[in-house]
Amino acid sequence: MTPATAPHRAYLRRRGRLTTAQARALDELSPRYLVDLPDTDMGADFWLDTFGRDGPLAIETCFGNGAALVQFAKSRPTWNCLGVDVYRPGFGALMLACERDGIDNVHIADSEVLSLLCRLEPGTVSRLSALFPDPWPKKRHHKRRLVNGDFAAAVAACLEVDGTLHLATDWEDYASQMIEVLGAEPRLEGGVAARPERPVTPFEAKGLARGRRVVDLAYRRVVTLQLS
Numbered sequence: 530m531t532p533a534t535a536p537h538r539a540y541l542r543r544r545g546r547l548t549t550a551q552a553r554a555l556d557e558l559s560p561r562y563l564v565d566l567p568d569t570d571m572g573a574d575f576w577l578d579t580f581g582r583d584g585p586l587a588i589e590t591c592f593g594n595g596a597a598l599v600q601f602a603k604s605r606p607t608w609n610c611l612g613v614d615v616y617r618p619g620f621g622a623l624m625l626a627c628e629r630d631g632i633d634n635v636h637i638a639d640s641e642v643l644s645l646l647c648r649l650e651p652g653t654v655s656r657l658s659a660l661f662p663d664p665w666p667k668k669r670h671h672k673r674r675l676v677n678g679d680f681a682a683a684v685a686a687c688l689e690v691d692g693t694l695h696l697a698t699d700w701e702d703y704a705s706q707m708i709e710v711l712g713a714e715p716r717l718e719g720g721v722a723a724r725p726e727r728p729v730t731p732f733e734a735k736g737l738a739r740g741r742r743v744v745d746l747a748y749r750r751v752v753t754l755q756l757s
């Protein structure tokens with residue numbers, strides 16, 4: 530696929546205060562967990578090499594401190610789990626959790642997610658999730674939001690048939706935007722869903738403390754009829 534442009538890339542925050550433990554993790558554990566992303570497209574062989582085994586590929590983007598990804602990876606030891614984000618303190622936190630719990634089915638890609646999805650071989654992802662992507666609440670900033678038409682098209686392309694997309698947000702108008710853009714993508718079917726098994730994330734906890742309502746969404750990749 531041709532990489533789509535990612536207009537929100539300029540607004541991503543890579544750096545933040547690192548704890549001593551996170552700094553140590555970035556120094557010592559990056560060779561073990563960070564994926565060396567190629568300039569070329571990435572197919573099943575690339576993930577076989579990266580994880581050292583075959584298995585369903587689950588991607589969590591916007592993983593923050595990685596707690597949800599850790600829980601998912603522990604509950605699905607046969608899955609290959611990839612965290613995609615750009616926030617270095619989060620990389621450190623996730624590496625520390627993986628080291629502590631002896632998790633060996635997680636790797637981290639330091640990348641803006643849309644540009645990565647556009648370089649994946651179509652139909653190679655079994656599950657994709659983004660919990661509480663930045664809400665960009667001001668109307669003039671809505672164009673920076675991750676979940677838009679380009680994202681929906683990229684997700685539909687990289688998911689295998691019956692593969693799933695899971696999203697959560699606590700901004701009502703972002704939930705409406707997600708429902709609208711994903712509803713317009715014929716290869717995805719779904720909508721508002723019951724909360725799946727996942728921990729309360731740090732961003733979610735802040736919203737809940739302010740009385741926000743969380744909306745979970747789930748979609749499935751379906752086969753569409755190609756009329757010639």
Ligand SMILES: C[S@@+](CC[C@H](N)C(=O)[O-])C[C@H]1O[C@@H](n2cnc3c(N)ncnc32)[C@H](O)[C@@H]1O
Nearest residue numbers: 591592593614616641642660661663730731732
């Ligand atoms: C609001 S935080 C939520 C973090 C976590 N999921 C939680 O609920 O606590 C958003 C996260 O998404 C990441 N992020 C935002 N846009 C991204 C993009 N286009 N590609 C990769 N990561 C992105 C940020 O770096 C940050 O870690």
